[in-house]
Amino acid sequence: MKREKIYQLLKKSSQADNVLIKGWLRTKRDSKNFSFLEINDGSYLKNIQVIADCTLDNYTEITKLTIGSAVAIRGKLVKSQGKGQALEIQAQSIEIISLAPESYPLQKKRHTDEFLRTIAHLRPRTNKYGAIFRIRSELSYAIHKFFRNKGFKYIHTPIITGSDCEGAGEMFRVTTLRPDQKIKNDYAEDFFGQETNLTVSGQLSAEMFALALGDVYTFGPTFRAENSNTSRHVSEFWMVEPEMAFCDLEGDMDLAEEMINFLITHILDNCAEDIQLFAKFVDKKLMTTLDNIRAGAFLRLPYSDAVDILRKSGRKFEYEVEFGKDLQSEHERYLTEQHFKKPVILYNYPKEIKPFYMRLNDDDLTVAAMDVLVPGIGEIIGGSQREDRPEVLVERMEELGQFPEDYWWYIESRKYGTVPHSGFGLGFERTLMLLTGVKNIRDVIPFPRTPGSIEF
């Protein structure tokens, strides 16, 4: 007999004579002559209620079942006599697969996120974390669906890299040398014969493929060795990076906006029950926030206008706003949460504060960069039109202290058939935070890696 998922059973409206479920006991209520068992198999937020009558031959063992124990239950799917659920299983046999000791840390009560982080191997067994990781799975699918519908090709860019990619942030060193084997200036003795790191972005590789396959995207892990201790940073996270040939900054912004709207709609349509949990218990304003994002176009604003708005706002900021300086969290938050109260795309940033690969505008002061800011999270997307003119690219590298010879292949892509092209990076975990209202990034990734913390 084939096991059925609880998700499938609870979707049924009809009764059934013979069903088999396998799952874990979430809670149990004993009566004199029977017990109510609530079983969850992870396929669905809700448990299925099982009636275990005392006539079952192993009833004594059943009454001793503990939370977290694994069981296989065969029985009839019938209309429930009680309130609170439409259907329930009248058990004909209950096989105890394994009994969890009473030291099982998850209780029938609310646990704090901080505590659950210390038992990250067990937290997906809770309602909230089960919901998060079902949504995470569905969001991954939605990303592929979005791009596939638009004819993008999925590219697997390297995780181990030899270039220090745009010099963005600290990187994790990859080496096969033991700590006692000293590196003598060059890396001749090391595995790859040169300095090697974990990637901080697949962008440079993705650009090569955009200039071959047209529209491409990457979706994979990314690593930053920054000593960041905030609720929005982890050392290993996932990033989505589309890259489009024959596309300017405006097309880039169009795609970013369309993508965020698609992802929200897909999750609301396909994870309704799980999302409800967050709207009810995690963030009461979640539905308003999400509906608000989908309701109208994102506001698009040049960096210089943002500076004007901030300077004229009359607000006292800890950091001064000045053209040529990067905007701080407090500035971004003011724009998206107070002033406009909707997602804002800032574009055309001063060239001094942006990397070499962003296309220099005709004003010679700004580059064709854009950041998508959303209320509550801040920056969720960073992107740009890429510098497609080889001479300008080399000039910009030199200005910013990069060595063009290290990027010979990147520069060569501009030598042969160069075209305007654009792309961006979307933080996958930050998108999950937006969709669920979860405030700490450590709670939307299975086993978070942060400075000083790699227990699981």
Add this chain to the structure above:
RNA sequence: UCCCCAGUAGCUCAGUUGGCAGAGCGGGUGGCUGUUAACCACCAAGUCCGCGGUUCGAGUCCGUGCUGGGGAGCCA
């Protein structure tokens, strides 16, 4: 890395002016009820984060370290 806050039973927390270590939940035992984070009674449960100091006496005051959280910077 910097600033602020916290660490007491398995979990969430209370603990007064420095004077015998507490509650709810969870766990165990028994009872009761088509129950819904069920309910009632009883029982067990502690390196008060570590180290050092002040004091007749420290969970409480001081120093220091560790861990966690919030914020900042860096960014996705």
